[in-house]
Amino acid sequence: MTSTTIAHGEPLLQVRNLDKSFGGMKAVDDVTLDLRAGIVTTLVGPNGAGKTTLFNLITGNLARDSGEVEWLGQDIAGGKPHLIARRGIMRTYQDLRLFDSMSVWDNIMSATEYGLLPMPMSSAARHRRKERIEEVLERTGLSDKRDTRALDLAYAERKFLSMARIMATEARLWLLDEPASGLDPNSYERFLKILRDDREAGTTICIIEHNLDIVIGISDRIAFLDRGRLLADAEPDTVLNDPELAKIYFGDQS
Ligand SMILES: Nc1ncnc2c1ncn2[C@@H]1O[C@H](COP(=O)(O)OP(=O)(O)OP(=O)(O)O)[C@@H](O)[C@H]1O
16 A cells, blocks of 8 residues: 655546446546545536446446546556555445455455455554454444344444445545435434544545535535536535536426
């Protein structure tokens, strides 16, 4: 995992003129976007806008047609997912992709190993990892569930486990695909606190989110996608008060 220092607000990940089509349909169409160090960028837009596809192109789950993805100035487009993870880019999935028959603890442990070189860890490093997992269990409210199989968790607990899996790594960039969908209001608060605390600690976060309370509650910047095109990338007030974007997002309600 790279430890290059980068100033708050400077681009950590740069997407340039990225394109991806499925058949004749452009799912991501000439998108240029910076994800900046220590900043929470929310990716919004109607269903099918290309948000998840953009994540998949960044993380190597899909191959781009053209364009660039740079991490700290290095080209990473076309890299394999585990190699991209190794650089410090971790993600969650809408369908969570937990290891259902494994315990909460083992699910988290496996995430800390994903993308790492298979080399023995020093006992000090193992100890630090254990402490980090304990802290993540506490913050996600899963301490009492550490031995429970993922399959046996309640819905909100499964969502928090998918967050815990990336929190326990030392990733510098988190890509979160609708992590709060279906959560109850109490869980929202826990979720927002996690994001705010990690942003404070310097983590860079990009989150796909439909819930406007969450969008308003956490965004430093909002990027608005529609039919593959990036229509806006600006401060929340600018995007949220743009009547044209509201029409696209909510439909014409006049
Ligand atoms: N693997 C694929 N094969 C074919 N079409 C795909 C594939 N993945 C996505 N698409 C299509 O690309 C478009 C963008 O999909 P994507 O999932 O990126 O949208 P989204 O903005 O994340 O939507 P949502 O908010 O509903 O999750 C959609 O029309 C979708 O059907």
